[in-house]
Amino acid sequence: MRLRSAAQWLLVLPARSSGLADKNSHQPLEKRTLATSEPFYPSPWMNPDADGWTEAYARAKEFVSRMTLLEKVNLTTGVGWEAEQCVGQVGAIPRLGLRSLCMQDSPLGVRGTDFNSGFPSGQTAAATFDRGLIYRRGYAMGQEARGKGVNVLLGPVAGPLGRAPTGGRNWEGFSPDPVLTGVGMAESIKGIQDAGTIACAKHFIGNEQEHFRQVGEAQGYGFNISEALSSNIDDKTLHELYLWPFADAVRAGVGSVMCSYQQLNNSYSCQNSKLLNGLLKGELGFQGFVMSDWQAQHTGAASAVAGLDMTMPGDTEFNTGRSYWGANLTLAVLNGTVPAYRIDDMAMRIMAAFFKVNKDIKLDPINFSFWTLDTYGPIHWAAQTGYQQINYHVDVRADHGSLIREIGAKGTVLLKNTGSLPLKKPKFLAVIGEDAGPNTSGPNSCSDRGCDNGTLAMGWGSGTANFPYVVTPDAALQAQALQDGSRYESILSNYATSQIKALVSQANVTAIVFVNADSGEGYINVDGNMGDRKNLTLWKDGDALVKNVASWCSNTIVVIHSPGPVLLTEWYNSPNVTAILWAGLPGQESGNSIADVLYGRVNPAARSPFTWGPTRESYGTDVLYTPNNGNGAPQDDFTEGVFIDYRYFDKTNSSVIYEFGHGLSYTTFEYSNIRVQKSNAGKYEPTTGKTSPAPTFGNFSTNLKDYVFPSHEFPYVYEYIYPYLNTTDPKAASGDANYGQTADKFLPPHATDSSAQPLLRSSGKNSPGGNRQLYDVMYTITADIKNTGSIVGEEVPQLYVALGGPDDPKVQLRDFDRIRIDPGKTAQFRGTLTRRDLSNWDTTLQDWVISKYKKTAYVGRSSRKLDLSIELP
Structure with missing residues (x-):
């Protein structure tokens, strides 16, 4: 039980400036000044008067006021990897009736359990452009998590946003557009938390690739680096792009919030005071708790004063039994290194989040073990002790299969259709490709879905869930064909070339080719793809398969399952390719969802949540695949600024295959009569004033005898992280030869300041998400949408704005809706523009300002089909 002191982990590079200097962008790396991140101290304490948090904080105060120091440390420190049942847990507070809180993946369902659902990816949900469906998905996931005994569901995801189309985990999030992602975050959070589970917005921030995110992982792949990647992002870009959806999450x-693995401007995200103290807790007024990603904590006291509130899974490295916090945090508070108000603030934030979604301190038991599906086993998996029933196989799925089917269908984008769809009892249906069929070893045979065998319904990594079943496209389409009396044959291989040719060359064939590309988290390598994709081509010679079938069959329909764009350049324009659909990663009802669209039971209205470029290079950004800073931290400079995805294509006037927001229907729509109404929003007033001084809750003993491990009360569990000391000699307990140095020797200035602090001008006094006036509606835009076809359909009108400045994107999405319209009828689209929607971030004022340039609003059916425009008065 040798413990390390908090002080031993304090030496970190101080966070200094806010971003990159433009003059550096063309310099060789070894001649450049590396980006830095400015310090921000002290860590802002909670605000019990914040909107939506008052009742939760009142209950938290009553609870925390009764806690001992050991109990507070127990609440903030993970018990260690494999120490209990969940992927992460903190210590229990049995004296006050609180069992250990359970943290569990993932952003598309409950990971590692059974009798749970496998939901569509966030990206597929975003393609619906349907706020209600995204909320319902979140609510269903929250219900399933709560039913398993999970208290914090680790999702939704806004980091990665999707800067590089090859990014491995883009599919876990929503879209490279910050507004669409912000809506996805807010609606998911509301749904998850309305169901009684705490949501965790992740990964904060700049976590845009898998390569080099963790040193050990990169070294395992043969890369010689000593520090994790640094995402170098300037202040303006950070606010206008990457921080935007997190502001929506906080406002919801x-x-x-989970801080990320990599560094931001050469300071690790989980100890970056500018990020956690300055932006998240200061500017955005976040009132919940900051949790580390698993092993993303690199310091003890330094991370505490920089704004980290909970460390996951608790040990410095998996299965070491050593912790930066635990006993070290106890000692740091006792000796004054970490101020008492900071540990109180951590506990208050955690318990306020708890009471925000829980009515009672008594929780249902955790009824599963992440480490095994066996019914009986050791509850302490690492120690292999506590043998008992650990899995109760509780079925939490309810009727969520029908919701998953609906999202999968309504998230399927019809990219091209020359008239072959919808299918109407085709005479002869031939289904081609491995992606149409099953994983012959079973849908869960690859750990965390770390393979691409059979139809692709989710990516790989910790962002997955076990499937209760997978309806394959082959099964669903065959069932429909049998019902219709169609002839049906399928060849579930990409390489049976002669057999495929013989089949699709026959008369009266409608051929549907299923192809895919996959990606995921960096700890899994699939065919040389170390999380991030190596390229944007289809996997398993999918492009050759499509071109071959199209050369033999004049009615070839292509269905793509993928975690983002793939290159279509070689075949999309072939006259024999009569339809193309992107079905995303649709979850367990995959086959039923695509059959619903192909046969017209669902009239497609989904929109592409990203741009389909003609080449990989056309995107202007990519993953950094090779270290570029010797054996130091690889430097990933976000020199493109806010110009990613459609913003970049517009800036460079580049052609695209299919633009952001594109999607077809089986009916047609006409746009007309755009109007603008200006609201009476008042003048923007920057926030002024100060916080209250830091509050503390209760005194604690300074006698080290009160903190020694109570071996007479319960046995020590191997590798379990405790808050207790192993001796009353603090130097011996710390294991630190330099123990006894005062905090000012190694903590930054003001890190322990407890006095009232000035409020940031961009923050809100009591309004999470920033200054409340940022969300004032400035203009309301309306337009008429008429269904000019013969069948009922849904249309997705999109509201864009041009801010008019020379450094602004040509247009930016700001609002949207999904509207059902009967044939021949007209519906009114109504979108709003808030002050934030019309503002830029002023790096000098450190606030949002509306520039002097002319502003224009556009309403259309995609980012490049803007039917209507109007100048804002």
């Missing part, structure tokens, strides 16, 4: 009342 998210209970927790």
Whole structure:
């Protein structure tokens, strides 16, 4: 039980400036000044008067006021990898009736359990452009998590945003557009938390690739680096792009935020005071707790004063039994290194998030073990002790299969259709490709879905869930064909070339080719793709398969399952390719969802949440695949600024295959009569004033005898992280030869300041998400949408704005809706533009300002089909 002191982990590079200097962008790396991140101290304490948090904080105060120091440390420190049942847990507070809180993946369902659902990816949900469906998905996931005994569901995801189309985990999030992602975050959070589970917005921030995110992982792949990647992002870009959806998450009342693995401007995200103290807690007024990603904590006291509130899974490295916090945090508070108000603030934030979604301190038991599906086993998996029933196989799926089917269908984008769809009892249907069939070893045979065998319904990594079943496209389409009396044959291989040719060359064939590309988290390598994709081509010679079938069959329909764009350049324009659909990663009802669209039971209205470029290079950004800073931290400079995805294509006037927001229907729509109404929003007033001084809750003993491990009360569990000391000699307990140095020797200035602090001008006094006036509606835009076809359909009108400045994107999405319209009828689209929607971030004022340039609003059916425009008065 040798413990390390908090002080031993304090030496970190101080966070200094806010971003990159433009003059550096063309310099060789070894001649450049590396980006830095400015310090921000002290860590802002909670605001019990914040909108939506008052009742939760009143209950938290009553609870925390009764806690001992050991109990507070127990609440903030993970118990260690494999120490209990969940992927992460903190210590229990049995004296006050609180069992250990359970943290569990993932952003598309409950990971590692059974009798749970496998939901569509966030990206597929975003393609619906349907706020209600995204909320319902979140609510269903929250219900399933709660039913398993999970208290914090680790999602939704806004980092990665999707800067590089090859990014491995883009599919876990929503879209490279910050507004669409912000809506996805807010609606998911509301749904998850309304169901009684705390949501965790992640990964904060700049976590845009898998390569080099963790040193050990990169070294395992043969890369010689000593520090994790640094995402170097300037202040303006950070605010206008990457921080935007997190502001929406905070405004939606998210209970927790997970800081990310990589560095931001050469300071690790989980100890970056500018990020956690300055932006998240200061500017955005976040009132919940900050949780580390698993092993993303690199310091003890330094991370505490920089704004980290909970460390996951608790040990410095998996299965070491050593912790930066635990006993070290106890000792740091006792000796004054970490101020008492900071540990109180951590506990208050955690318990306020708890009470925000829980009515009672008594929780249902955790009824599963992440480490095994066996019914009986050791509850302490690492120690292999505590043998008992650990899995109760509780079925939490309810009727969520029908919701998953609906999202999968309504998230399927019809990219091209020359008239072959919808299918109407085709005479002869031939289904081609491995992606149409099953994984012959079973849908869960690859750990965390770390393979691409059979139809692709989710990517790989910790962002996955076990499937209760997978309806394959082959099964669903065959069932429909039998019902219709169609002839049906399928060849579930990409390489049976002669057999495929013989089949699709026959008369009266409608051929549907299923192809895919996959990606995921960096700890899994699939065919040389170390999380991030190596390229944007289809996997398993999918492009050759499509071109071959199209050369033999004049009615070839292509269905793509993928975690983002793939290159279509070689075949999309072939006259024999009569339709193309992107079905995303649709979850367990995959086959039923695509059959619903192909046969017209669902009239497609989904929109592409990203741009389909003609080449990989056309995107202007990519993953950094090779270290570029010797054996130091690889430097990933976001020199493109806010110009990613459609913003970049517009800036460079580049052609695209299919633009952001594109999607077809089986009916047609006409746009007309755009109007603008200006609201009476008042003048923007920057926030002024100060916080209250830091509050503390209760005194604690300074006698080290009160903190020694109570071996007479319970046995020590191997590798379990405790808050207790192993001796009353603090130097011996710390294991630190330099123990006894005062905090000012190694903590930054003001890190322990407890006095009232000035409020940031961009923050809100009591309004999470920033200054409340940022969300004032400035203009309301309306337009008429008429269904000019013969069948009922849904249309997705999109509201864009041009801010008019020389450094602004040509247009930016700001609002949208999904509207059902009967044939021949007209519906009115109504979108709003808030002050934030019309503002730029002023790096000098450190606030949002509306520039002097002319502003124009556009309403259309995609980012490049803007039917209507109007100048804002």
